[in-house]
Amino acid sequence: MRLGKNRRITRWLIVLALFALVAASCSSDDGGSEDLTPVKLQLQWFTQAQFAGYFAAVDQGFYEDVGLDVEILEGGVDIVPATVLDSGAADFAISWVPRGLVPREEGLNITNIAQVFQRSATLQVSFADLGIGGVGDLAGRTVGNWGFGNEFELLAGLRSAGLDPASDVELVQQQFDMLALISGDIDAAQAMIYNEYAQVLETVNPDTGELYQPSDLAIIDWNDVGTAMLQDAIWADADKLESDDAYRETAVKFVEASIRGWAFCRDEFDKCAEVVLAAGPTLGESHQRWQLNEINNLIWPSPQGAGTMDTALWDQTVTIATSEGILNAAPTDGAYVSDIVAEALANLTADGVDVTGSDWSPKTIELNEGGE
Amino acid sequence: MIIKALRGFAPALVFGIGGLLLWELALFIIQPEGFVLPAPSAILIAFFDDFQEILTASKNTGFIVVTGLVGGVALGVAWALLVSRFRIANETLTPLAISLNAIPIIALAPIFNAWYGLLSPVSNQAIVVILVFFPIFINTTKGLTEVDATEIELMRSYAASSWQITKTVRIPNAMPFFFTALKIASSLAVIGAIVAEYFGGRQDALGPLIVQNAGLTRYTEAWAAVLAGSLMGILLYLVSGAFERFSMPWRTAAETAGA
Numbered sequence: 282m283r284l285g286k287n288r289r290i291t292r293w294l295i296v297l298a299l300f301a302l303v304a305a306s307c308s309s310d311d312g313g314s315e316d317l318t319p320v321k322l323q324l325q326w327f328t329q330a331q332f333a334g335y336f337a338a339v340d341q342g343f344y345e346d347v348g349l350d351v352e353i354l355e356g357g358v359d360i361v362p363a364t365v366l367d368s369g370a371a372d373f374a375i376s377w378v379p380r381g382l383v384p385r386e387e388g389l390n391i392t393n394i395a396q397v398f399q400r401s402a403t404l405q406v407s408f409a410d411l412g413i414g415g416v417g418d419l420a421g422r423t424v425g426n427w428g429f430g431n432e433f434e435l436l437a438g439l440r441s442a443g444l445d446p447a448s449d450v451e452l453v454q455q456q457f458d459m460l461a462l463i464s465g466d467i468d469a470a471q472a473m474i475y476n477e478y479a480q481v482l483e484t485v486n487p488d489t490g491e492l493y494q495p496s497d498l499a500i501i502d503w504n505d506v507g508t509a510m511l512q513d514a515i516w517a518d519a520d521k522l523e524s525d526d527a528y529r530e531t532a533v534k535f536v537e538a539s540i541r542g543w544a545f546c547r548d549e550f551d552k553c554a555e556v557v558l559a560a561g562p563t564l565g566e567s568h569q570r571w572q573l574n575e576i577n578n579l580i581w582p583s584p585q586g587a588g589t590m591d592t593a594l595w596d597q598t599v600t601i602a603t604s605e606g607i608l609n610a611a612p613t614d615g616a617y618v619s620d621i622v623a624e625a626l627a628n629l630t631a632d633g634v635d636v637t638g639s640d641w642s643p644k645t646i647e648l649n650e651g652g653e
Numbered sequence: 654m655i656i657k658a659l660r661g662f663a664p665a666l667v668f669g670i671g672g673l674l675l676w677e678l679a680l681f682i683i684q685p686e687g688f689v690l691p692a693p694s695a696i697l698i699a700f701f702d703d704f705q706e707i708l709t710a711s712k713n714t715g716f717i718v719v720t721g722l723v724g725g726v727a728l729g730v731a732w733a734l735l736v737s738r739f740r741i742a743n744e745t746l747t748p749l750a751i752s753l754n755a756i757p758i759i760a761l762a763p764i765f766n767a768w769y770g771l772l773s774p775v776s777n778q779a780i781v782v783i784l785v786f787f788p789i790f791i792n793t794t795k796g797l798t799e800v801d802a803t804e805i806e807l808m809r810s811y812a813a814s815s816w817q818i819t820k821t822v823r824i825p826n827a828m829p830f831f832f833t834a835l836k837i838a839s840s841l842a843v844i845g846a847i848v849a850e851y852f853g854g855r856q857d858a859l860g861p862l863i864v865q866n867a868g869l870t871r872y873t874e875a876w877a878a879v880l881a882g883s884l885m886g887i888l889l890y891l892v893s894g895a896f897e898r899f900s901m902p903w904r905t906a907a908e909t910a911g912a
Contacts, residue, residue, distance in 0.1 A: 361868055384870040423772065428861060429868040447857075453772060454856045456763070461853070466771040 317350035318531055323371035324356040325380075325513065329562040330572035331475060332375065333553050334397070338542030340556045347534040353560075358429075358457070366391055366516055372528075373535055378511035378598050380430040382612050392519040393617035395536045395588035395625070396595075397543065398579045401509035403434050405501040406462065406478055407469040413499050416442035416506055425455030425467040430607075435471065437508035437601045438501070459484070469501075475575035479568055483652045492650060510598040512579075515539065515588070519615060529621070537625035540587050540636060544629075547577050547638050568652030574644050581638030586630075588622040691873040700877040707862070707881045714846050714859040715885055717774055721781025722842040722889070726835065728782060729789030736790075737797035737823065738815065747794075754787040758845065762852040777849040784845040785838040792834035796827025829904070832897040839889035843882055 324332050335353055338344050344351040354371055356362060362374035363384035378393065385391055405424070407413040413422065416438050424439075426432035432452075439446045446452060453467055459480050462470035472478040478500070486493045503509040515536060521528045546553035554570050562569055580587055595617065602608040629636050673693045680692045691699075700707065732750065735742040758780055765776040800822055808818045850860025859882050866875035 359868075361870060364870060380869070387870045387872075389870065426856075428856060428865045430865075451772075452856050454850075454853045454861050455771075456766075456853045460767070461771050464767075 317345065317348055318527075320344070320349045320351045320373065320531060320535060321354055321371040322351055322535075323354045323360070323362045323365040323374040325362050325375045325377065326356045327563060328353075328355050328557075328560050329476070329564065330554070330557045330569045331513070331576055333546045333557050333573050333576060334539055334543030335375075336542075336560045337545045337553050337556050338538045340559070341542065341545055343538040343541045343545075344535070347538050349531065349534055349538065351535070351538075363389055363391055363516070366518060369518075372517075372531070374516045375513055376516050377430065378514055378595075379433055379602055379607055381514070381516050382599075382602060382608055382616060383430065385612060385616060386608055386610075390519040391516045392522065392615055393514045393590070394517045394522075394532055395515040395539070395622045396511060396590045396617070397515060397539075397588055398511070398513040398576075399583055399591055399594075400579050401434060401504055401512055402474045402575065402579055403431070403503050403509070403512075404472050404474050404478055405435060405438075405469045405503075406459075406472045406481065407499050408462075409497055409499045411468055411499070413469055413501070416501055417444070419469055419501075420444055420449050421451075422468040423451045423453050423466070425453045425461060425470040427455055427457060427471055431471065433601060433605055433607055434503040434508050434510050437605050438503055438506045440605075441506065441508055474500075474502075475572045475579070479571045479575075479648060480564075480652065483568060483648050483650055485650060492648065507597075508601055509594070510601055511591075511594055514617075517621075522618075522621075532621050533624045533628075536588060536622055537628050540625060540629060541634055543580055543587060544634055544636065544638070546573060547581055547641055548635075550574070550577075550644065565649070565651065565653035567647065567649040571646045571648055571652075574646050577641065578643050581641040583637055584639070586622075586626040586636040587638070588626065590617055590619060590622075691876055695873045696876045696880060699873040700880055703874060703877060706857075707859075707878060709857050710859045710862050710878065711881045711885060713855060713857055714843075714850065714882070717777045717781060717846040717849075717858075718842045718885065718889070720774070721778040721846060722785055722839060724778060725782040725785025725838065725842070726789050729786045729834075730793055730831070732786070732790050733793035733797055733827075734819070736794050738819065750787060750790050753783060756783075758784070758848055762849050765849075766853055771853050772855065777846055777854065780849040781842050781845040784841045788834040788837045788841070789831070792830040793827050796830030797823045800826050828897075828901055832893060832901075835893045835896070836890055839893055840886045843886040843889065847882055 322335060324335075326332075328336075332353070335351070339351055339353065354365070356375075361380075361384070362371070362376040363381055365371045366374035366376075367384070367389040373394075374391075375397075378396075381391060381393060405413075405419070407422075411422075413419060419439065419442075424435070426435050436446045439450060444450060453461070455461055455467060455471055457477075459470055459472065459477050461467040463481065463484060470477070472481070478498075481493050481498060482495065484493055485491065486497065517532050518528070522532065550570075550573065554566070554573050557569050557573065558566060583589065585591075599608070599611050603611055626636050677692050677694060680690070732746055736746050737743075761783065762776075762780055765779045769776040769779065797819070804822050805818065808822055813821070847860040847863065850858045851864055855861075856865075859878050862878040863875050863882070866872070866878065
């Protein structure tokens with residue numbers, strides 16, 4: 282029987298389609314090398330050298346090597362990493378320990394899987410001629426802080442010196458810059474040694490025409506006062522860790538590659554600084570180099586391996602949090618877990634990566650005006 | 654008389670309490686995994702738990718609100734009187750007022766902090782003044798200028814001076830417009846003061862209280878501070894209404910007669 286023309290064409294089309302289908306299903310057998318697990322990391326703040334390790338891990342392909350395709354989400358003033366993590370909009374988040382513990386107490390089930398920064402970096406900075414040598418000298422002064430969970434070390438420090446934060450000092454809401462300190466509005470301003478402190482040193486002193494020098498400033502370091510609290514750590518979704526094996530595996534890989542990134546930033550300082558600059562931070566080259574150097578100083582040396590929890594400092598953090606009323610009670614078990622970072626470190630050590638950085642020493646970085 | 658007043662409030666009360674009960678019930682039933690919208694009961698508990706802190710904060714913010722409101726009203730009314738009287742003023746001041754109104758607070762707040770100092774109340778009061786000024790100015794001007802022509806002609810026939818015309822015709826005509834604007838301005842004043850506080854200054858005020866608690870995911874405490882702000886706005890609205898009734902007895906009489 283002679284088929285109508287239309288029916289013949291349809292027949293051929295069907296044959297062609299079937300052929301294409303078979304061909305497609307055959308070609309997928311190439312090992313799935315493009316099958317990377319997508320991962321989102323929520324940073325605690327804007328892009329800067331504070332997060333160099335993660336940018337380096339992306340740039341150097343460390344995440345790709347363990348099968349992860351990591352997207353880094355920049356933080357900001359109104360972005361709360363804990364809520365982004367808990368809502369599922371990110372798979373991991375960087376957050377200070379108190380800023381992770383408070384939401385955890387409010388019901389967000391998140392957990393600290395790697396304590397990256399071993400020490401606190403918060404300072405209270407004032408001009409040396411005001412004579413604020415120690416915490417006790419803050420009495421009667423205007424003391425700036427950023428709030429949002431950044432002020433706890435200051436409040437505990439004031440109390441440890443016998444001062445009442447509500448009446449013995451004038452607490453001022455500080456913007457995220459040092460303009461109020463420089464203009465004299467604030468006597469003692471809050472600063473991170475790796476960021477705002479450097480911003481003062483990048484400003485020209487109108488009296489001398491040169492940049493401000495460290496000798497022009499007096500600093501109070503909460504590590505010395507004894508009221509320091511743990512800061513940048515990697516947080517994960519605790520419910521998912523328990524229920525989803527794939528997520529736990531991803532967490533180990535993520536921590537492993539991230540620590541490899543931080544080791545890269547320790548060993549290849551200049552290259553790492555360039556990676557950060559390529560990521561588009563707000564402040565310039567000399568500022569980022571200063572910051573990277575100070576961040577390295579917070580991570581290395583890590584005698585027990587980078588990312589391992591310093592239990593003494595954890596206990597101190599919890600004690601301050603509870604006595605300051607930041608937390609209603611000590612966190613329940615599971616606020617931090619050690620198994621994931623231990624596994625990651627074992628993998629790295631087996632691969633010959635130096636995870637303690639015992640030979641590392643800080644550099645001297647010269648700052649330029651405006652951080653350029 | 655009390656029963657009459659209550660009958661006036663009754664629908665609002667029922668609607669309000671009903672809404673709150675619905676909110677409470679919905680959360681109870683749904684039990685969302687979040688915490689972003691706490692139950693009214695939890696907010697009330699937090700309000701009383703933190704009462705001292707909220708009270709101090711409200712006093713500090715309230716001071717800015719009231720002083721800014723008074724300043725803005727004075728400025729707006731003065732400007733309106735000028736504009737309604739002198740045509741030159743109208744041609745220069747009105748466009749200026751419109752441009753001032755167009756500048757967003759978010760741009761002005763840090764500038765005022767830099768000009769007047771972080772800790773000076775003036776920087777926040779200035780924000781409130783700017784926000785309050787415009788509705789007062791526009792509405793009062795309208796009231797002063799849109800007067801029945803025959804009334805003006807009558808006054809002219811009596812050889813009344815400009816000021817006498819203003820006093821006896823324009824101002825009474827403008828009062829309803831003014832009070833409408835005042836009610837709007839009082840809530841704007843609260844919003845302006847709170848938002849201005851986000852940009853730095855003292856920490857024992859409602860703005861920081863709301864924003865810092867929210868930043869720590871302490872939403873119940875944040876809502877409690879928001880509640881304090883709302884109560885302040887409502888209080889100002891009621892006070893404006895009382896002023897209105899007091900200063901325009903002829904209108905109140907007409908209203909009750911009609912009802």
